[in-house]
Amino acid sequence: MTARHGNGTPAAGGHAAPAPDQGAPALEIRHLTGGYSRKKPVLHDISFTVKAGEMVGLIGLNGAGKSTVIRHVLGLMTPHAGEVRVAGVTLREDRERYRQSCAYVPEQPLLLPHLTVREHLRLTASAYGLERQEAARRAEEMAAAFRMTEALDALPDTLSKGMKQKAMLMCALLAAPPLLIVDEPLLGLDPLAIRSLMEMLDRARRAGSAILLSSHILPALERRADRLVVLHRGRIIAGGTPEEIKRQAGGDGADREMTLDDAFERLVLQAEPDLAGESGRG
Amino acid sequence: MAERSDRPAVTGGAERASLGRSGAAAFPGGGGTPGDGGTGPEDLLRQLWRSRANAFRAEVAPYFRYVAQSGFGLLVTALLLAAAIQYTLWLNEFPPDVPLGLYGAAWLWLAAVWAPMRTYLQEADTVFLLPMERAALNVYIRPLLVRAAAGGAIRALGAFALLAPLYVRAPHTLATAAGRPLWLLAAAFAAIGAWNAWGAWRERQTIEALPRMLLRLARYGATIAAAWGLLNAPLAPALAFAALAAWLVTALGRLPRRQVLPWERLIREEARARLRWQRFLSWFVDIPLEGWRPARRRWAAWAGDRLPWDRRHMWHYLYAKTFVRGETFGAWLRWHAVIGLLMLVFRASLADWALLVIGVLVGGVQLHELRRIRFPPLIVTLPLPEEDVRRQAAARVAQAAGAAGTLFLWLVSVLPGLRPWAWPDAALPAACLLWSLWLVPRRLAKRRTDDEE
Numbered sequence: 001m002t003a004r005h006g007n008g009t010p011a012a013g014g015h016a017a018p019a020p021d022q023g024a025p026a027l028e029i030r031h032l033t034g035g036y037s038r039k040k041p042v043l044h045d046i047s048f049t050v051k052a053g054e055m056v057g058l059i060g061l062n063g064a065g066k067s068t069v070i071r072h073v074l075g076l077m078t079p080h081a082g083e084v085r086v087a088g089v090t091l092r093e094d095r096e097r098y099r100q101s102c103a104y105v106p107e108q109p110l111l112l113p114h115l116t117v118r119e120h121l122r123l124t125a126s127a128y129g130l131e132r133q134e135a136a137r138r139a140e141e142m143a144a145a146f147r148m149t150e151a152l153d154a155l156p157d158t159l160s161k162g163m164k165q166k167a168m169l170m171c172a173l174l175a176a177p178p179l180l181i182v183d184e185p186l187l188g189l190d191p192l193a194i195r196s197l198m199e200m201l202d203r204a205r206r207a208g209s210a211i212l213l214s215s216h217i218l219p220a221l222e223r224r225a226d227r228l229v230v231l232h233r234g235r236i237i238a239g240g241t242p243e244e245i246k247r248q249a250g251g252d253g254a255d256r257e258m259t260l261d262d263a264f265e266r267l268v269l270q271a272e273p274d275l276a277g278e279s280g281r282g
Numbered sequence: 283m284a285e286r287s288d289r290p291a292v293t294g295g296a297e298r299a300s301l302g303r304s305g306a307a308a309f310p311g312g313g314g315t316p317g318d319g320g321t322g323p324e325d326l327l328r329q330l331w332r333s334r335a336n337a338f339r340a341e342v343a344p345y346f347r348y349v350a351q352s353g354f355g356l357l358v359t360a361l362l363l364a365a366a367i368q369y370t371l372w373l374n375e376f377p378p379d380v381p382l383g384l385y386g387a388a389w390l391w392l393a394a395v396w397a398p399m400r401t402y403l404q405e406a407d408t409v410f411l412l413p414m415e416r417a418a419l420n421v422y423i424r425p426l427l428v429r430a431a432a433g434g435a436i437r438a439l440g441a442f443a444l445l446a447p448l449y450v451r452a453p454h455t456l457a458t459a460a461g462r463p464l465w466l467l468a469a470a471f472a473a474i475g476a477w478n479a480w481g482a483w484r485e486r487q488t489i490e491a492l493p494r495m496l497l498r499l500a501r502y503g504a505t506i507a508a509a510w511g512l513l514n515a516p517l518a519p520a521l522a523f524a525a526l527a528a529w530l531v532t533a534l535g536r537l538p539r540r541q542v543l544p545w546e547r548l549i550r551e552e553a554r555a556r557l558r559w560q561r562f563l564s565w566f567v568d569i570p571l572e573g574w575r576p577a578r579r580r581w582a583a584w585a586g587d588r589l590p591w592d593r594r595h596m597w598h599y600l601y602a603k604t605f606v607r608g609e610t611f612g613a614w615l616r617w618h619a620v621i622g623l624l625m626l627v628f629r630a631s632l633a634d635w636a637l638l639v640i641g642v643l644v645g646g647v648q649l650h651e652l653r654r655i656r657f658p659p660l661i662v663t664l665p666l667p668e669e670d671v672r673r674q675a676a677a678r679v680a681q682a683a684g685a686a687g688t689l690f691l692w693l694v695s696v697l698p699g700l701r702p703w704a705w706p707d708a709a710l711p712a713a714c715l716l717w718s719l720w721l722v723p724r725r726l727a728k729r730r731t732d733d734e735e
C-alpha cells in the first residue's frame with residue numbers, strides 16, 4: 001500500500017486512491033455558488049485550491065459558510081453553479097475515485113454506535129483498500145500516539161467526547177487519502193492530543209496529503225497552515241499565506257506585531273463595519 | 283450526600299431554558315423570573331413535574347393509534363377474557379393440589395416490590411435545578427415519593443383483592459383464612475406496598491453499589507417472608523414479624539452513605555423508563571430509541587470479524603455488527619430461547635413441529651427488521667460499495683442468522699432420546715430453510731421506495 005503512495009512514508013502512506021503529485025491540486029473549487037436554497041445561496045462564487053502536500057485553513061465567523069463549503073466538498077450538497085473536483089474528478093464523473101480520495105473528520109464526532117473504535121478502524125481501512133497487516137500496525141501506532149490503546153475495544157457510548165474525536169481523527173489519518181477535510185479538530189482534545197494531532201497532520205502532509213482544515217483557533221493555523229482562506233457571509237474576503245493575510249489586513253505590512261487574530265478581525269470589520277460594536281474594540 | 287452545589291444561582295431565564303421542550307409550559311405567561319409575580323422556585327418546581335408528565339403523555343399518545351391498529355388491543359382483551367374465565371373457574375373450584383399460600387405470597391410480592399417513580403428529570407436539570415436542590419427535594423421529589431407510596435399501596439391492595447376470594451376458597455388456605463380478618467390483611471399488604479416504595483427510594487439514595495444491592499435483597503426477602511407469613515402463619519406473630527422485618531431493613535438502610543437527592547441515578551432511571559415506553563411502541567411503529575445503548579455481545583460479535591477484508595464486504599460487516607449488538611438480535615435470541623424451552627417442556631412430536639414452524643416464521647419476521655437499520659447520513663462520505671450491495675449485505679446477514687436459528691430449533695426438536703424420529707423431522711426443517719435462506723433474504727434484498735433517502 002505504501003508503494004501506491006507517490007512519496008509516502010510508512011507512517012502516512014496507504015492511500016486507497018493514488019495521491020496527486022506534490023503540488024498538483026487535490027481539491028479544486030471553481031466558482032462555487034451553493035446552499036440550501038437557490039433563492040438565497042449561502043456561498044457566492046467561491047474558488048480556491050488545495051494542493052497535494054499543502055495545509056489550507058478555512059476561517060470565518062460562525063455562519064460564514066465554512067461548513068457549507070465542506071458539505072459541498074463532501075458531496076452532501078449539490079452546487080447551484082461551479083464545480084468541486086477532488087483528485088481531478090467531480091463526484092458525478094467518478095463517484096468511487098472521489099470518495100476514495102477524501103476523508104472527513106466532522107466537528108461533532110459521529111461514530112457508529114454499534115462498532116468499537118478498533119472496528120471503526122477496520123471499517124475505514126478496508127473501505128479505503130488498505131492492507132490488513134499494515135492497517136493494524138498503523139492503528140496501534142496511532143492509538144499509542146493518541147493514548148487510545150485502552151479504548152480500542154470500547155463502544156462509543158462509553159467514550160468521552162474528546163476520545164470520540166480522537167477516534168474519528170484516527171480513522172481519517174489511517175485512511176490517509178489525497179484530501180483530508182478536518183472540521184474544528186482541536187475542540188475537545190487535550191493538549192497532548194492536540195500536539196499528536198498536529199504532528200500526525202504534518203506527517204500526512206509531508207507524505208503528500210492535502211489538508212483542508214476549518215478552525216477558530218487561529219494561532220494553531222498561523223503556525224501550521226500554508227495558506228488561509230477567509231470567508232465572510234459566503235464570500236472569500238482574503239486568501240494567501242498567513243503573512244499575506246496580515247498584509248491584506250494591515251495595508252502595507254507596517255504593523256509587524258499583528259497576529260492572525262488581529263488580521264482576521266480587521267478583515268471582517270473591513271468587510272462589514274457594522275460588526276465593530278460586536279467586536280468589543282469599536 | 284450531600285454534594286451541595288457551589289454553582290452560583292442561575293437567573294430566571296436560565297431556569298426557563300433548563301426545562302427544555304417539555305418544561306417550557308411550566309412558566310405560564312412566558313414572563314416571570316422566580317421572584318417575579320409569585321412564581322418563585324417552589325411554584326415553578328410544582329408546575330414542572332405536571333408539565334413534563336403532560337408533555338410525555340402528549341408525546342406518546344399519537345403512537346397508540348398504531349398500537350390499536352396492530353391488533354394489540356384485541357390480543358390484550360382476549361388475554362384478559364381468558365384470564366377472567368380461568369379466574370371464575372377457580373372461584374368455583376380451585377385445584378386442591380395447588381399450594382395457594384405459596385403462590386399467593388409470590389403474587390403479592392411481585393405487586394409490592396415493584397416501586398417505579400417517574401421523575402421526568404433530564405440531564406439539563408443537573409445544571410439548572412441543582413442550585414435549588416433543597417427546593418427540588420421538598421417540592422418536586424417529596425410529592426413523587428408520596429405518590430409512589432400510594433401507588434405501591436394500591437398495587438398491593440389490588441393484588442390482594444384478586445387473591446382474597448381464592449384465598450378463602452382454596453383447599454390449601456381455607457382453614458388458615460377462616461381465622462383472620464381480611465381487612466387487616468388488606469391493610470397490612472397496603473402498608474407493605476407503601477413501605478416498599480420508601481425502601482426503593484432509600485436504595486436510590488445509597489451511593490455504593492454493593493450496599494444498594496444488599497438493601498434491595500433485604501427488602502425483597504423481608505417482603506416475601508412477610509407476605510408468606512401473613513397468608514400462612516398465625517396472624518399475630520406474622521404481623522409482628524412483618525413490622526420487625528420492615529423496621530430492620532429500614533434501619534439497615536440508614537447505615538450506608540447516601541445522597542440526599544441522587545440526581546444522576548434518577549435521571550438514568552427516568553431515561554430507562556422512557557426507553558421502555560419507546561421500546562414497547564417501537565414494536566408497532568418506527569420510532570427512535572432515546573438513550574438506547576448497544577450491547578457488547580462479544581460472544582457473537584466476533585462473527586463479523588470473520589468476514590473477508592475487502593470493500594465488497596463492508597456493508598456485510600456493518601450489518602453484522604449492528605445486528606448482533608442491536609435490539610433485534612436480543613429479541614430474536616429471546617424468541618428462540620423461549621421456543622426451544624417450550625419444545626423441551628412439551629416433548630411431543632406435534633408440538634415440536636408446530637413450534638419449529640412458528641419459531642422459524644416469527645424469527646424470519648424479526649429479521650426483516652434489518653431493513654429498518656439506519657446509518658448516520660455521513661456514512662455516505664465513506665467509500666463504501668453501492669446501494670445494491672448494501673441490500674444484499676442485509677439479506678446475507680439475515681440468511682446467516684435465519685439458518686442458525688432454524689438449525690438451533692431443529693436440533694432442540696430432535697434431541698436424541700426425547701421422542702421418536704418421524705418424517706416431518708426432515709421435511710419441516712427443509713421448508714423452514716426455504717423461508718430462512720431464500721424468502722426472507724429475497725424480500726430484504728428487494729429495492730423499495732422507502733429505501734431511497
